[in-house]
Amino acid sequence: MPRTKEQNEEIRAATRSSILSSAxxxxxxxxxxxxxxxxxxxxxxxxxxxxxxxFDNKESxxxxxxxxxxxxxxxxxxxxxxxxxxxxxxxxLLQTIFDLLASEPQFWALFYMLRTQPAxxxxxxxxxxxxxxLLRSCFVEELSEAGREEPELEAYYLYSxxxxxxxxxxxxxxxxxxxxxxxxxxxxFGGKHEPV
Amino acid sequence: MPRTKEQNEEIRAATRSSILSSAxxxxxxxxxxxxxxxxxxxxxxxxxxxxxxxFDNKESxxxxxxxxxxxxxxxxxxxxxxxxxxxxxxxxLLQTIFDLLASEPQFWALFYMLRTQPAxxxxxxxxxxxxxxLLRSCFVEELSEAGREEPELEAYYLYSxxxxxxxxxxxxxxxxxxxxxxxxxxxxFGGKHEPV
Amino acid sequence: MPRTKEQNEEIRAATRSSILSSAxxxxxxxxxxxxxxxxxxxxxxxxxxxxxxxFDNKESxxxxxxxxxxxxxxxxxxxxxxxxxxxxxxxxLLQTIFDLLASEPQFWALFYMLRTQPAxxxxxxxxxxxxxxLLRSCFVEELSEAGREEPELEAYYLYSxxxxxxxxxxxxxxxxxxxxxxxxxxxxFGGKHEPV
Amino acid sequence: MPRTKEQNEEIRAATRSSILSSAxxxxxxxxxxxxxxxxxxxxxxxxxxxxxxxFDNKESxxxxxxxxxxxxxxxxxxxxxxxxxxxxxxxxLLQTIFDLLASEPQFWALFYMLRTQPAxxxxxxxxxxxxxxLLRSCFVEELSEAGREEPELEAYYLYSxxxxxxxxxxxxxxxxxxxxxxxxxxxxFGGKHEPV
DNA sequence: CATGAATGAGTATTCATTCAT
DNA sequence: AATGAATGAATACTCATTCAT
Numbered sequence: 001m002p003r004t005k006e007q008n009e010e011i012r013a014a015t016r017s018s019i020l021s022s023a024x025x026x027x028x029x030x031x032x033x034x035x036x037x038x039x040x041x042x043x044x045x046x047x048x049x050x051x052x053x054x055f056d057n058k059e060s061x062x063x064x065x066x067x068x069x070x071x072x073x074x075x076x077x078x079x080x081x082x083x084x085x086x087x088x089x090x091x092x093l094l095q096t097i098f099d100l101l102a103s104e105p106q107f108w109a110l111f112y113m114l115r116t117q118p119a120x121x122x123x124x125x126x127x128x129x130x131x132x133x134l135l136r137s138c139f140v141e142e143l144s145e146a147g148r149e150e151p152e153l154e155a156y157y158l159y160s161x162x163x164x165x166x167x168x169x170x171x172x173x174x175x176x177x178x179x180x181x182x183x184x185x186x187x188x189f190g191g192k193h194e195p196v
Numbered sequence: 197m198p199r200t201k202e203q204n205e206e207i208r209a210a211t212r213s214s215i216l217s218s219a220x221x222x223x224x225x226x227x228x229x230x231x232x233x234x235x236x237x238x239x240x241x242x243x244x245x246x247x248x249x250x251f252d253n254k255e256s257x258x259x260x261x262x263x264x265x266x267x268x269x270x271x272x273x274x275x276x277x278x279x280x281x282x283x284x285x286x287x288x289l290l291q292t293i294f295d296l297l298a299s300e301p302q303f304w305a306l307f308y309m310l311r312t313q314p315a316x317x318x319x320x321x322x323x324x325x326x327x328x329x330l331l332r333s334c335f336v337e338e339l340s341e342a343g344r345e346e347p348e349l350e351a352y353y354l355y356s357x358x359x360x361x362x363x364x365x366x367x368x369x370x371x372x373x374x375x376x377x378x379x380x381x382x383x384x385f386g387g388k389h390e391p392v
Numbered sequence: 393m394p395r396t397k398e399q400n401e402e403i404r405a406a407t408r409s410s411i412l413s414s415a416x417x418x419x420x421x422x423x424x425x426x427x428x429x430x431x432x433x434x435x436x437x438x439x440x441x442x443x444x445x446x447f448d449n450k451e452s453x454x455x456x457x458x459x460x461x462x463x464x465x466x467x468x469x470x471x472x473x474x475x476x477x478x479x480x481x482x483x484x485l486l487q488t489i490f491d492l493l494a495s496e497p498q499f500w501a502l503f504y505m506l507r508t509q510p511a512x513x514x515x516x517x518x519x520x521x522x523x524x525x526l527l528r529s530c531f532v533e534e535l536s537e538a539g540r541e542e543p544e545l546e547a548y549y550l551y552s553x554x555x556x557x558x559x560x561x562x563x564x565x566x567x568x569x570x571x572x573x574x575x576x577x578x579x580x581f582g583g584k585h586e587p588v
Numbered sequence: 589m590p591r592t593k594e595q596n597e598e599i600r601a602a603t604r605s606s607i608l609s610s611a612x613x614x615x616x617x618x619x620x621x622x623x624x625x626x627x628x629x630x631x632x633x634x635x636x637x638x639x640x641x642x643f644d645n646k647e648s649x650x651x652x653x654x655x656x657x658x659x660x661x662x663x664x665x666x667x668x669x670x671x672x673x674x675x676x677x678x679x680x681l682l683q684t685i686f687d688l689l690a691s692e693p694q695f696w697a698l699f700y701m702l703r704t705q706p707a708x709x710x711x712x713x714x715x716x717x718x719x720x721x722l723l724r725s726c727f728v729e730e731l732s733e734a735g736r737e738e739p740e741l742e743a744y745y746l747y748s749x750x751x752x753x754x755x756x757x758x759x760x761x762x763x764x765x766x767x768x769x770x771x772x773x774x775x776x777f778g779g780k781h782e783p784v
Numbered sequence: 785c786a787t788g789a790a791t792g793a794g795t796a797t798t799c800a801t802t803c804a805t
Numbered sequence: 806a807a808t809g810a811a812t813g814a815a816t817a818c819t820c821a822t823t824c825a826t
Contacts, residue, residue, distance in 0.1 A: 002805065002806095002807050002808030003805055003809075003810085004805095011810070015810085015811095028314075029314060031316075033227075033229035033230075034229075036794085036795060037796060037797080038796090046811075046812090047811060047812045047813060048812085049797090049798080049811070050811050053810070057796075058795095058796065058797090112312045115312075115363075116305075116308045116312045116313075117309065117313075118224075118225060118226055118230070118309075119226060119229070120227075129367070132364075132367065132368075153377070153380070156364065157357070157377055159360065160357055160360030160363075161356055163359070163360035163363055163364065164356030164361070165353075165360070167356075167360075168352065168355060168356050168359065171311070171324070176352065180352075181352060184349070207785085208785090232821080233821060242786080243590075243786060243787045243788060244787085244788070244822085245788065245823085246785075246787075248821095248823080249785075253821075253822075403806080404806090407806095421706060422706055423706045425622075425707075426707045428798085428799060429799075430799080430800090438808090439807060439808045440800090440801085440808085441801095441802085441808055441809065441810095442807055444801070449800075449801075450799095450800065501704075504704045505705065507704075508700045508704045508705075509619050509701065509705075510616075510617060510701070511618060511619050511621075511622045520759070521759065524759065524760075545765060545768050545769070548764065549753075551756060552752030552755075552756050552769065553745070553752055554752065555751070555752035556747065556749055556750065557748040559748075560720075560747060563716070564720075569741060569744055572744075573741070573744060573748065576745055590785095590786050591789085591825085592826095600789085624816060624817080625816075625817060626816080626817090634791090635791045635792060636791090637792065637818090637819080638789070640817095640818065641790080645817075
């Protein structure tokens, strides 16, 4: 008797997810080029062949990992946007981003690793630019609502601080004063602008 | 007639430099992993074998390229330090860094590409951390001299803005408002702190 | 209610036949090596696993396809032999062969595709040689009955023309003058030999 | 001191030729799909990598082998055409073709093996059709010169006998009466047509 | 100093076949 | 009878590196 469709889909979902997280782990740890498909299969405790039942090739696995990571990030951001009124979201957004950094540093390590690889940007470049634009436009809206004078420019600036902070943290997590830096960001951008 | 020693050394220096700049160009363009030694040799217009007379292997060539780029950056920084008194160097330092970014973006592209590659950080990691610490200690000194209250923390923050700005610019050079961002940095960190 | 034995056998026969014709189609279209078992299963609209209930492996499926094709050819030949007296069968045999070529070219395409593959001839070689010998001995008998002087040699010659014609036709069905060629064969070999 | 250009070209020519003949041998013996690149390299007594210095990939090696075989066949045909006046070339052409068959059967084995493989015909198909058309037009000319009534049709017929004979011979070289068959061809097509 | 022919270990990918359900 | 998830051996191809000349 064959497995039912539901059984199969469960199996597929579980295996797929196992491959994805092994791949994420390894890509972040050793880099895309230095991670072999065999590495991934071994880490996910399955055969190479099976991996290819789930993903067409290494590149589309990368794409899927990227989407997976992005979905995680998006989920956090969306939750903040839904739970807070415009103009008060910035501190929460920052908190969300940096909480994720502390809890899942490999997400961001992967993110930046991919973003600086020309060969990979050829594949994922548009995805990256879209994300960046999206998040920055969030910032613009918040800064705008908060009555800041140059929301566009400040959004660029803020985005730069965030990215810089994330990467500095990843470079040396034990010494980078993440909490204070985040607080400083919030002070600089998060409070309502009180004109004299 | 055999070449004199000087002629030989000149040739060696020129060849070496040609290899280095070809490698830099290609690494920045296609990434380290996707650049073959043959690519580099062709770009530098010499045989693969000869390249191995100049560099032991691909990794040490990378190391040399890195040193080459760093020397270039250091030169600019040192010049600023020598030409200006403590407490007034910050704006010049920023200007120097971002001038180099505009004129030689591939320097920084390579810098960040390498820094996000685990496999490469295993080789160059210490170099990176040293540079970072060095430049940040410059900032600390300047901020300290300028009478800022939390020079250490501000140096971290400033460093983060700089890195973020550089990478945002590299991601989309045509739209990133580099000049305004730099100006904003100078306003935030470069002016003397005037206590009320 | 479980199926009766007859129902089961009917299903089996139908499934088996469906696999066979899918395989024939695909082998002829893409070649044996380029046809995957999955391809065949999909074309026959069943699972890979089930296919292996019907055929032990790809090779034995090929064997079965070959037998199937041969049976088809044999049937035509036998019918001619039964319906006509010795000495008058040659034109009908030719007609039968070339009618089948026009109606089911993939039979012959497969036939020759297999026959020129060393790896396949290792498996099917004897079968091929037997068929060839059988058909040629038919020719010998006919030519002999018809009073030709060198029936053995002429049978070889005739057989060669037939094979050449089939393959030329398969190479370029739109231009090869099949009908005229067959007619020429009949003129050359099919008429009674009238000694002066 | 590097090798001179001539030395290199000599080496390249020798190696290339060695690869080609090993590939021809193996393709003919085991078929294209069953011959691995490693097989070829081993047979030519060199490394896999080196093979790829000479041929871009397996397919282009096949193409080169095909061209090589064709050049050999062409050479024979051209020589006959040059050495004999129109109208008298047919017997010589046949002799040349079948001499080559006897001396280098693997040429023709390869030829027919390739021609019946759909996947390969996708690559070499045009080459095959060109050759066929060329040789047949030779026949047409000869038959025409010789005053035969239907040179076009006879050329098709003749071509078919030739192909059939070659393949029958390859199927069973020990028993196929090649010499007699060729003689018969010459009798049928090679003599001047003497109208009553 | 200079060349490029040569090596071979390493990698992504395919596919016939098995087997738990 | 039926499914399709799972296996892993096999294969084309790449590339850093060496070395004879």
